């Protein structure tokens with residue numbers, strides 16, 4: 349092969365590979381563009397369906413990656429226990445919600461909300477209000493937050509409580525505490541924190557298991573006698589307002605108020 353022919357062949361080869369490279373590059377950038385537009389279309393669709401959290405994601409604020417929401421491994425059984433079907437026969441959630449006499453604009457703090465058994469029922473009767481679902485167990489809060497996203501509920505807000513301070517938001521008009529107090533270690537301090545947080549006139553509604561042998565509820569050792577319960581709340585500064593001892597078969601229903 350002559351020197352000239354060799355030069356011509358290498359020039360053609362160099363030109364065609366440059367063109368191919370350009371083509372490949374061009375193809376990559378268009379596929380990236382179409383991927384991006386597909387993504388934004390998907391996001392718009394999800395937003396329309398209400399699948400995007402209507403509230404700021406507290407997990408993201410805490411540095412936890414939102415798409416990484418893991419299934420509830422350890423706490424799943426607890427959630428199943430709280431949400432079990434037969435509970436409503438004695439827990440009578442609709443009767444409890446009705447007994448609170450909510451008007452629809454209140455802000456209610458569900459302290460020790462668990463799976464949100466009551467929180468989501470409150471949310472239904474508070475179209476102009478708010479529900480603060482407070483718990484010390486992040487997996488419970490994750491479950492509640494996840495439910496708000498999936499169901500498009502925009503009036504339930506989760507609050508990370510601490511063992512010694514439930515961090516009840518100041519603007520709560522009602523504080524609801526169902527089956528939680530017997531789990532709390534430093535009750536006097538815990539109640540004082542609630543007292544200091546809320547405004548005068550705030551109602552505190554407490555449901556705790558009645559004394560004696562019952563087919564439901566915690567073991568006798570864990571139960572708080574009604575007398576001690578009232579003493580505890582009054583010591584923290586609250587005044588007993590009313591009670592409905594016959595509303596529920598296994599639980600006391602007592603209302604206190606901050607004077």
Ligand SMILES: C[S@@+](CC[C@H](N)C(=O)[O-])C[C@H]1O[C@@H](n2cnc3c(N)ncnc32)[C@H](O)[C@@H]1O
Nearest residue numbers: 460461462465483484485509511526527528531
């Ligand atoms: C028996 S569950 C009741 C859940 C819910 N109130 C219900 O009636 O379905 C008790 C809940 O209280 C929470 N809890 C325990 N100690 C607490 C504390 N110091 N402050 C706030 N929540 C607490 C637990 O994590 C759990 O979710």
